[in-house]
Amino acid sequence: MRAVWAMALKDIRLLLRDRMGCFFALVFPLCIAIFFGSIFGGGGGGKGIQVAVVDEDLTPGSSAYIAALKDGDELVVKTEIATAGPDEVTSQQPLTRETATNLVRRGKLDAYIIITKGFGKARDNIFSGNSMRLEVGVDPARKAAVGMLEGVLTKYAFERMAESFADPKKMREQAKTSLAEIQKSPTTNPLLKPAAERFFGTLDGFLAVMPDSSTSDAATGENAGANGVVGVGGVGGGGWQPVKIETSAVLPDGPVIKNAYAITFPQGIIWGVMGCAQSFGLSMAMERSKGTLVRLRAAPIRRWQVLAGKALACFLFTIAICALLLLLARFGFGVVPTSLPLVALAVVSIAICFVGIMMLLAVAGKTERGSGGLAWGIMLLLSMIGGGMIPLEFMPGWMKTISVISPIRWSISALEAGVWRGLGIADIALPVVILVAIGIVGFMLGLRAYAMNESD
C-alpha cells in the first residue's frame, strides 16, 4: 500500500505542478459555473419541454386542450403515472397535483401544468369574462423554458378562439351565451354590462356577414391561433384575460434557492471532475512516452498497483476539487447545499465513477497526442449528451433519452439532489448506484486492458 500511496502522491504533485492541468481542473469549471449562472439565470428552454399535465377540470374542453398539447410538437406531455397496487400489479393512474409536483421537483420533468376547474367552461365561452386558468410549476433549473412554455400554452388555448372565428355560427352562439352570463352575473360591474351589450351586438353583426371558413381559404388554425394570441391578448391586457397562466418555481422542500449559481455549480463541478479524469488518464500516456512507466514496471510492485496509484490520486484529487468548488460556491456565491451528507455521497460516487473513466482513458491511447485527443473527444461527447455543455431541456426528446448513457447526466443529478433540490437518499440512490457501477466496471476493464497492453 505504501507503493500505491507513493505513486498517488507523485501523480497529485505532478498535476499540481502542471499549470494547464490545474487550469482545466479548477479554473475552467469555475468559469463554466459562473458563465452559465450569469447568462441563463439557471437553466434553459427550448423544444421538447417535458411536462406533466394534471386535469382537475375533467371536462371535454380540458380534454380537448390536453389532446392539442399532445398533438403539438413543442411539448412532451405526460398525464399518467405507473403505480403499483397492493397486489403489486402496476397500473396507469392519472397524475395528481402532488405526483406532478414531485416529478418536477426530482428533475424527472421540466414543468407541470394544472388545468384548474372551470377551464373547459371558460374555453367554450371565451367572452364570458372567465379566464382559462392554468397553474404552471417549473423546475428552477429550467427557468429559461418558462417563456416558451407560456407561449405554447397560450397558443393552444387560443386555437379554440381561432376555431370559433372560423365557424361564425358557433361563435355567435358563444357570444350570445357569454352575453347572457354577463347580464345575469351579480359580480359583474354594472357599468360594464352596457359596454358588453354593445360589443356583443357589434360582434354578432360582424359574424353574421363573415363567410364560413370551412368553405374558404382562410388562414390555417395554427396561424390564426398565433395571430390571436397577439391580438386578443393585447386587448385583454387591461381587464380581460382569456388565458391566465400562473407560473411558479417548484422549489425543493428545504431552503429556498437564493441564486442561479446553486443550479450551475454542479455543472461546473462536473467540468472540474472531467478535467481531473482527463489529466490523470493522460498522465499514463506521458509515463509511457517518457519512459517512467518502464521504471515503475521494473520495480517489485504488482501491475495493478501502478494503476491503483493513479486511481487513488484521481479519486483524492477529484474529491478535493469538488470540495474546493463547493466551498467557493458557498462562500463566494452564497450557495448553501440543502444536504451536506447527500452532497458528500454524490461527490464520492462521482469520484468513483470518474476514476473508472480515467482508467479506461489511461489504457486507451498509446501516445500523449492520441490519448489527449481521445480523452477530449470522449469527455465532450459525454458532456454534450449528458447536459454538461447544453442543458438537457434544450435538447430534443431523443437526445434526452440517450442522455441516460452519459455519466455526466447522473453526476449532475446526484449533485443537484443535495445542492439545491432538497431530495432524500431514496431519490439519489439510482444515480449513485449507476455512477459507482460505471466506476467499478471502468476500473476492471482498465486493469484488464492494461495487463494485456503491457504484457507484450
Place this chain on the structure above:
Amino acid sequence: MLTLTNLRKTFGRTVAVDDLSLKIEQGSIFGFLGPNGAGKSTTINMAVGLLRPDSGTVDLDGRGDPSDAAVRALIGVAPQAIALYDEMTATENLVLFATLYGLSRTAASNRSRELLEVIGLSDRRDHRVKTYSGGMKRRLNLAAALLHDPPLVMLDEPTAGVDPQSRNAILDLVRTMRDQGRTVVYTTHYMEEAARLCDRVAIIDHGKLLALDTVDGLIARFGGHSVVTIQRGANEDRIETNDPVAELSSRLRGNDISGVRIDRPDLESVFLHLTGRSLRD
C-alpha cells in the same frame, strides 16, 4: 548470476531476439555490443521482466524469472530513455523510486542523499529535473537504479547523448559498481566503452548472438591482424602481422624513416568481420 536460455522475441514479423543463450557471471561487467536495433534493449527488457519472451527462459541466480516481484527486487534498471519525472526534484524522484523498492521513508532519504553525493548532484538535489543538463539527467537516471543496492544492475545505453565529462563520470561509477561486487549488464553501441569497461562482451546483431568472449579474446579470434605502417619519404609500407612490435623492430633500420604507425584490431574490426559491415552503419 543471470542465465538466458534460448530467448526469442518477435514483434509482428520482425524477429527482435532469436534463440539467444548466455550466462553472466557475478561481479563482472557484461557488455552487449551491437548497432541500434540489434536486439540489445529487447534482451534487457526480457531479462528484467518488462517483456515476456515468446520462448526461452530467464533465471536470476537460481531464483526464477523476473515476472516474480521478489526477483525483480534484485535488479536495478536504468532504461535507455531517461525515466525521471521532470517536474519533480532529484530528491523527490529518488525517494519515490526507493519507496517503490520497499525502502522506508528515512532509508529512502538517506540513500538518495548518499547517491546524489556519488553522482555529484548534491547541490542540485532540490532543483527540478527539467532544469538539468542531459548529462546530469543521465547520472540521476543511473543513480535511480542503485537505490535499493541491487546485486544486478542493467544499464541500457547509459551514456547516450552525454558530454565527455559526464560520460567519464558514468564509466567510473560503473567500474565502482563492479568493484563493490555487483554484476553490471551494459548495453552500448560505442565499442570504445565496451572495450574500456567490459570483462566480457556479447556481440549481437539482428537479434542473434554472434560472438561472446573477453575483449581480447574477441579481437584475437575475429579481429584479424595488426597493421604496421612505415613511412619512408613519400612511400608507405603496410605490413599485416600478429606481432607488430617484433615486426617494427626488425624493420627499423636506416635513417630514411619519416613515420611509423601501428593499427591494432579492435571491436570494430571484430564486428566488421562478423557482420560484413561497420558498427557505425
